[in-house]
Amino acid sequence: MRIALDAMGGDKAPGEIIAGAMKALEQIEDDQLVLVGDESAIHKHLDKQKYRKSQLSIVHAPEVVAMDDPPVEAIRRKRKSSIAIMNKMAAAGEVDAVISAGNTGACVAASQLRMRLLPGVQRPGILVVFPTFAGPVAVCDVGANIAPKPSHLYQYALMSGIYMRQVRNLQNPTVGLISIGQEDAKGNELVRSVNQLLRNDERIEFVGNVEPRDFFNHPADILVCDGFVGNVILKLTEGLADSLFKTIGREIARQKPDIADHFLPVVDSLYARHDYSEYGGAPLLGVDGTCIICHGSSNARAITNAILTVRKQLKFNINHKISEQLQPHPARENG
Amino acid sequence: MRIALDAMGGDKAPGEIIAGAMKALEQIEDDQLVLVGDESAIHKHLDKQKYRKSQLSIVHAPEVVAMDDPPVEAIRRKRKSSIAIMNKMAAAGEVDAVISAGNTGACVAASQLRMRLLPGVQRPGILVVFPTFAGPVAVCDVGANIAPKPSHLYQYALMSGIYMRQVRNLQNPTVGLISIGQEDAKGNELVRSVNQLLRNDERIEFVGNVEPRDFFNHPADILVCDGFVGNVILKLTEGLADSLFKTIGREIARQKPDIADHFLPVVDSLYARHDYSEYGGAPLLGVDGTCIICHGSSNARAITNAILTVRKQLKFNINHKISEQLQPHPARENG
Numbered sequence: 001m002r003i004a005l006d007a008m009g010g011d012k013a014p015g016e017i018i019a020g021a022m023k024a025l026e027q028i029e030d031d032q033l034v035l036v037g038d039e040s041a042i043h044k045h046l047d048k049q050k051y052r053k054s055q056l057s058i059v060h061a062p063e064v065v066a067m068d069d070p071p072v073e074a075i076r077r078k079r080k081s082s083i084a085i086m087n088k089m090a091a092a093g094e095v096d097a098v099i100s101a102g103n104t105g106a107c108v109a110a111s112q113l114r115m116r117l118l119p120g121v122q123r124p125g126i127l128v129v130f131p132t133f134a135g136p137v138a139v140c141d142v143g144a145n146i147a148p149k150p151s152h153l154y155q156y157a158l159m160s161g162i163y164m165r166q167v168r169n170l171q172n173p174t175v176g177l178i179s180i181g182q183e184d185a186k187g188n189e190l191v192r193s194v195n196q197l198l199r200n201d202e203r204i205e206f207v208g209n210v211e212p213r214d215f216f217n218h219p220a221d222i223l224v225c226d227g228f229v230g231n232v233i234l235k236l237t238e239g240l241a242d243s244l245f246k247t248i249g250r251e252i253a254r255q256k257p258d259i260a261d262h263f264l265p266v267v268d269s270l271y272a273r274h275d276y277s278e279y280g281g282a283p284l285l286g287v288d289g290t291c292i293i294c295h296g297s298s299n300a301r302a303i304t305n306a307i308l309t310v311r312k313q314l315k316f317n318i319n320h321k322i323s324e325q326l327q328p329h330p331a332r333e334n335g
Numbered sequence: 336m337r338i339a340l341d342a343m344g345g346d347k348a349p350g351e352i353i354a355g356a357m358k359a360l361e362q363i364e365d366d367q368l369v370l371v372g373d374e375s376a377i378h379k380h381l382d383k384q385k386y387r388k389s390q391l392s393i394v395h396a397p398e399v400v401a402m403d404d405p406p407v408e409a410i411r412r413k414r415k416s417s418i419a420i421m422n423k424m425a426a427a428g429e430v431d432a433v434i435s436a437g438n439t440g441a442c443v444a445a446s447q448l449r450m451r452l453l454p455g456v457q458r459p460g461i462l463v464v465f466p467t468f469a470g471p472v473a474v475c476d477v478g479a480n481i482a483p484k485p486s487h488l489y490q491y492a493l494m495s496g497i498y499m500r501q502v503r504n505l506q507n508p509t510v511g512l513i514s515i516g517q518e519d520a521k522g523n524e525l526v527r528s529v530n531q532l533l534r535n536d537e538r539i540e541f542v543g544n545v546e547p548r549d550f551f552n553h554p555a556d557i558l559v560c561d562g563f564v565g566n567v568i569l570k571l572t573e574g575l576a577d578s579l580f581k582t583i584g585r586e587i588a589r590q591k592p593d594i595a596d597h598f599l600p601v602v603d604s605l606y607a608r609h610d611y612s613e614y615g616g617a618p619l620l621g622v623d624g625t626c627i628i629c630h631g632s633s634n635a636r637a638i639t640n641a642i643l644t645v646r647k648q649l650k651f652n653i654n655h656k657i658s659e660q661l662q663p664h665p666a667r668e669n670g
Contacts, residue, residue: 068517068518070518132578133578133579133582134578146515146523147523147524180478180562180566180567180570183403187481188481189482211570212570212571212574213570213571213573213574214574215571215574216574216577216578217578228515228522228523228564229564229567231515231547232513232515232547232564232567232568233567233571235515235546235547235548236547236548236550236568236571236572237571237575238548239548239549239550239551239552240550240551240572240575240576240579241575241579242551243467243468243469243551243552244468244575244576244579244580245579247468247605248583248601248602248605251601251605252598255600255601255604256597256598256601259594259597259598262593263598265590266583266586266590266591267583269586270582270586
C-alpha cells in the first residue's frame with residue numbers, strides 16, 4: 001500500500017507529522033509512505049532520522065492551505081498545496097490513501113472533488129471516535145455535511161456500521177440518533193424522518209433517539225447527527241474537558257497545594273487512556289478512495305496511529321462493502 | 336406581586352419545591368406565593384412549616400403532567416394539571432408570574448397558549464445562564480424553538496440583551512452567534528442569515544460567530560442558537576461535567592486513596608460556586624406574561640433563587656421593554 005501524508009497539515013507540522021511517520025515506518029514492513037509538502041522543510045526534519053529509504057518518498061508541494069482558509073476556495077486556488085496534490089495523486093491511483101491534520105474543510109472538498117463518491121453514496125461524512133470514559137462512541141457526521149437530508153444520515157449509519165465492524169472489530173454495533181428527547185416523536189423534522197428510516201432497516205441495530213446527556217455513558221457504539229450538531233458536540237466536548245481539568249487543577253493548587261503533586265499524575269493517566277490520538281484519525285466515509293482527517297493539534301503518536309489504522313481500512317476493503325450495501329438493490333427495486 | 340409555583344413539577348417535588356418556597360417567604364415581605372398542585376400533598380409538607388399565612392395560598396390541581404408526557408397533548412388533555420391551571424391563572428391576571436420545574440415542553444406550550452406572545456414577538460425562547468468558570472454565559476434558545484427562522488434568533492438576541500441588562504445588571508452585554516467556524520461565511524444557512532441580521536443592528540454589541548470550543552472561556556455575555564443546538568449544548572455540558580467529576584473522583588480513589596478525602600471538598604466548592612441553582616431558573620422570553628422554567632432536578636435553593644429572581648424581572652417590567660424594541664417601528668417602516 002502507498003499512503004500519502006500531508007507533511008504541512010496541523011498545528012505541529014511538519015515536525016510532529018514526520019516524527020509520527022518515522023514511528024509508523026518502524027512498525028510496517030511492506031507499505032510505503034509518501035510525504036507531501038515543502039521539500040526543504042521535510043528534508044530538514046528527515047536528515048536527523050534513520051529509515052528504510054525504499055519505504056519513504058517525498059512529493060514537493062510549494063503551497064500550503066492555512067487552517068483558516070475558506071475550504072473550497074483554497075482548493076480551487078492553491079492547486080499546488082499538499083492537500084490538493086495528495087488528493088489528485090489518490091484520484092490517479094498513485095496512492096491508496098491520504099492522511100492530513102490540516103484544514104478539515106479543504107480535505108473534504110479536495111477528496112470529494114478528486115476521488116468522487118462511491119456508487120450509491122449521496123454525501124460523505126466524517127466519523128470521529130470519542131474516547132468516553134464508558135467506552136468508544138463513534139459519531140458521524142462531525143462537520144462534512146451541515147445541511148443533510150434524512151437519507152444522508154441513514155447512509156451514515158450504514159457506513160459507520162461497516163467501518164466499526166471491520167476496522168474496530170465490533171460484532172453488532174448499535175446505532176443511536178442524537179436528539180433532544182428519547183421518544184421517537186421528539187426532535188426536529190430531520191431527526192424524526194431519520195428515526196423512521198433507521199427503525200425500518202433490519203441491518204441496523206437501532207437503539208432509538210439518544211439524548212446528549214447520556215453521550216458519555218456510551219448509549220450506543222455509533223451515533224448519527226447532522227454535521228453542524230456533530231461539530232458542536234466535538235468542539236464543546238474538547239473545550240469543556242480542557243476547561244474542567246484546568247479549573248480543578250487550579251483549585252487544588254489554590255486550596256490544597258500539598259496534594260497538587262499527587263493530583264496531576266491522575267489527570268495525566270486519565271488523559272493518556274482517553275486520548276483522541278489513540279483513535280488514529282477520522283475517516284471521511286463515502287468517498288471513492290481513502291481519506292483520513294486528523295485533529296489539527298495532532299502529535300506524532302496521533303499520526304502514527306492514523307497510519308496504522310488506515311492500513312486496516314484498506315486491508316478490509318471497506319469501500320467495497322459500502323458500495324454493496326448502499327447501491328440500489330435490483331431485487332428490491334423490482335419487488 | 337403574586338407568583339404561582341408548580342408544587343408538583345420536577346424530580347424532587349413537592350418536598351424541595353415547598354422547602355424552596357418557605358425559604359423565599361423569609362426574604363420577601365409584600366409578595367404572595369400561590370402553590371399549585373395536589374392539595375393534600377402540599378398540606379403534608381406545609382404542616383411542619385412556619386410562615387405568614389397571608390403570603391401563601393394553595394390552589395388545588397388534581398392532575399400532574401409527567402416529565403415525559405408529550406407536551407402539547409398533555410396540556411390539551413390534562414386541563415386540571417398544575418401547569419395548565421397556573422398558566423390559565425396568569426392569563427386571567429390572577430398571578431403575575433408562573434414558576435415550574437416540571438415538563439419544559441408543557442410549560443412552553445401552556446404559556447404560549449394561555450399568555451400569548453408580546454406584540455412584535457414571533458416566537459418565545461428559553462434563556463439559560465451557564466455558570467462557566469470564566470463567568471456567566473446566557474444562551475437563548477435552549478429548546479423552545481427547534482426549527483427557528485433567522486428573525487427568531489435575531490429577536491432572541493434583542494430580548495436576551497434586555498433581560499441581561501435589567502435582571503443581571505450588565506451594562507453592555509455582548510452577543511455571539513454559535514457556529515462551527517468564526518468567519519461570517521461559516522455555518523449553515525440559518526447561521527449565515529442571522530449573522531447578517533445581528534451585524535446590521537446597532538443596538539446589538541455583536542462579537543461575531545463563536546465556536547463551541549470557546550464556550551467555556553466566556554466568549555460573550557449572550558449566545559444565540561437554534562433550540563435544538565442549544566438543548567444539545569445544555570444537556571451535553573451537564574452529562575460531560577458529571578461524567579468527568581465522577582471519573583476523576585473514582586480515579587483518585589483508586590490511584591491515590593490517601594488524597595481522596597482532600598480532593599472531594601475541592602470538587603464540592605467548585606460545584607457550589609458554579610451551580611445552576613444560583614441562577615434562578617430560565618425565563619421563557621417573549622410571552623405576554625412571566626414564565627420561569629427550572630431545572631428538572633431543582634432543589635430548594637434553586638426554587639428560592641427562581642422566586643427571588645422573578646421579582647426582579649417583574650419589577651423592571653422587562654416585557655414592556657421587549658415590546659418597545661420588537662414592535663415594528665413606524666418611522667423605520669416608512670423610511
